[in-house]
Amino acid sequence: MIYTLTLNPSIDYTMHVSNFEPGGLTRATETDYYPGGKGINVSRVLSRLDIPSTALGYIGGFTGEFIRSALKTEGIEESFIETNQPTRINVKLKDDVESEINGPGPELNDLLQRRLLEQLDRLTSEDRLLLAGSIPSSLPDSFYRTIAEKCIKKNIPLAVDTSGQALKELLDYPLYLIKPNQKELEDLFGEPIDSKEKTALYARKLVEEGCEHVIVSLGGEGAVYVDKETTLFADAPKGEVINTVGAGDSMVAGFLAAKEQHLSPEEAFRKSVACGSATAFDSDLGKRKDVDDLYESIIIHQGGKE
């Protein structure tokens, strides 16, 4: 079973506006709300691809109830731990450019932390775990490390989609999959990375440090994939971009789904890019039909083994 862990879920409240005026009243032309948080997005896309997963993490209050019922409607298993504070609401503002305001997340005491670690103790080497999104500030920065150590000891493949210090610390472990975006890769190495070739070079450093599969997403520029044997470049397909929130998470889901179906790295990468772009072209996460339609149109170039 694939388990997705979202320590800090959210409701994503999307507001479409035109000419947002800071300090003034702006009326939205359209609003939507979706269950959010990176791991939850991955579980939702996996489910659209007919791959079951179980969503783990902390939820609470009326917002948490919304997430629980949305996942139930979509037939997604969950085993969330209840907190006594409402799950955060993250605002996604769509004007000519996209802006995001993400909440800080709940206070999680020692007991809640222990409950999650006990849950994870029940995973076996038959499972896979995805650690996705930010660590709420009430948890120690080392929380993902604690989880990683447990998983590596039990040979549980670990996929990671997070940023900043949390991501840096996890690179000490042999990870199954990591999917930084361009900015996250730049932050990791403290260097501007401004071409696909340079992206591949730095992605290869991550492979050399022990990551089995590295995908770097580059928004409208597509993505780069590196493993021990292969370097691949994908162009993003053209289409009307509606909402890129969750596009990166969709890529992770596409790759994990394809690997569950034993597809080759190239096919898995293709599926990953198709999922990312299907989401970018939708107001919610991408739909199965759109992923299938885009799949064949993704152009993949082989790179050298720098």
Ligand SMILES: Nc1ncnc2c1ncn2[C@@H]1O[C@H](COP(=O)(O)OP(=O)(O)OP(=O)(O)O)[C@@H](O)[C@H]1O
């Ligand atoms: N403008 C676009 N046109 C086509 N596809 C896009 C566009 N923007 C994003 N995508 C698709 O989505 C993928 C992921 O995009 P991006 O690099 O923005 O992810 P991200 O920053 O991790 O997103 P998030 O954290 O919001 O999930 C890209 O590799 C591409 O396949």
Ligand SMILES: O=P(O)(O)OC[C@@]1(O)O[C@H](CO)[C@@H](O)[C@@H]1O
């Ligand atoms: O604050 P975090 O945990 O870093 O990111 C949370 C978030 O921005 O990531 C998802 C998109 O990737 C959204 O559903 C959600 O609002």
